[in-house]
Amino acid sequence: MTSKTFSTKHHLLQSLVLVFVFSFTTSSCMAAQPGSESHINEAIGKAYADYGVSEAVRAGDFLYIGGIVAFNDEGQVIAPGNGKKQMEVIYQYITKLLADHGASAKNVVSETHFVNNMEEFYAGAPIRIKFYDDAGAAYPTSVATKIAGLVDPGLVVEIQLVAYLGD
Numbered sequence: 008m009t010s011k012t013f014s015t016k017h018h019l020l021q022s023l024v025l026v027f028v029f030s031f032t033t034s035s036c037m038a039a040q041p042g043s044e045s046h047i048n049e050a051i052g053k054a055y056a057d058y059g060v061s062e063a064v065r066a067g068d069f070l071y072i073g074g075i076v077a078f079n080d081e082g083q084v085i086a087p088g089n090g091k092k093q094m095e096v097i098y099q100y101i102t103k104l105l106a107d108h109g110a111s112a113k114n115v116v117s118e119t120h121f122v123n124n125m126e127e128f129y130a131g132a133p134i135r136i137k138f139y140d141d142a143g144a145a146y147p148t149s150v151a152t153k154i155a156g157l158v159d160p161g162l163v164v165e166i167q168l169v170a171y172l173g174d
Contacts, residue, residue, distance in 0.1 A: 063104040068173030070108050075100050076157065076165045087161025090127025094134040097166050102138070105170060112142035114170035120151040121165040128164050 063072045077085040077093035086092035105111055122128040128151065139146055147168070157165055 062100075063108065065108055065172065068171060070105070070110060070114070070170040070172055071167075072101060072104050072170070073167035074165055075104075075167070076159075076162050084159050084161035087159075088124070088127065088163060090124065090129070090131040090163040091134060092131075093127075093163050094131030097164065098134055098138045101166065101168065108170075108172060110170050110172055112139050112144040114172055115139075115144065115147045115168050116171045118147050118149040118166065118168040120149070121154050121157065121167075122151050122163065123154055123156050124163050125151075125153055131164065 060074070062075065063070060065071075075097050077096040079085050085096050102112075105114065120128065157163075
């Protein structure tokens, strides 16, 4: 190996080490550790904890809310098969979760709907619009995905969303 080849390889190795160290330190400094979490109610919070998930977790300036469905305190489906009623309940839960983190519908930037009955989902669509309109919020990006089923056959929709809590 010539000294020129060694020198080039040595500089390349130094560059890779610097990139790795820079990437590791900046990403770990920029991203807040997940930890600020909340639950809709104690019973659901316990059920989620037993499964190993949280309904809402703040990481840095973002709040991730996922898997919100229309369950009551005992873990039973509210209004099985009724999209409008389930959307009312889900957006009440989302309102609470956002408020727990000092946020509102105005902070929501992205929303995903998992739906097993599109007709019932569309019946609940005015509830979604009202949620944003009542808060004077801009509509977030959104996608609805038709799926084969949810965790309980009585559920119509499950919603996850992301809220931005920064300035």
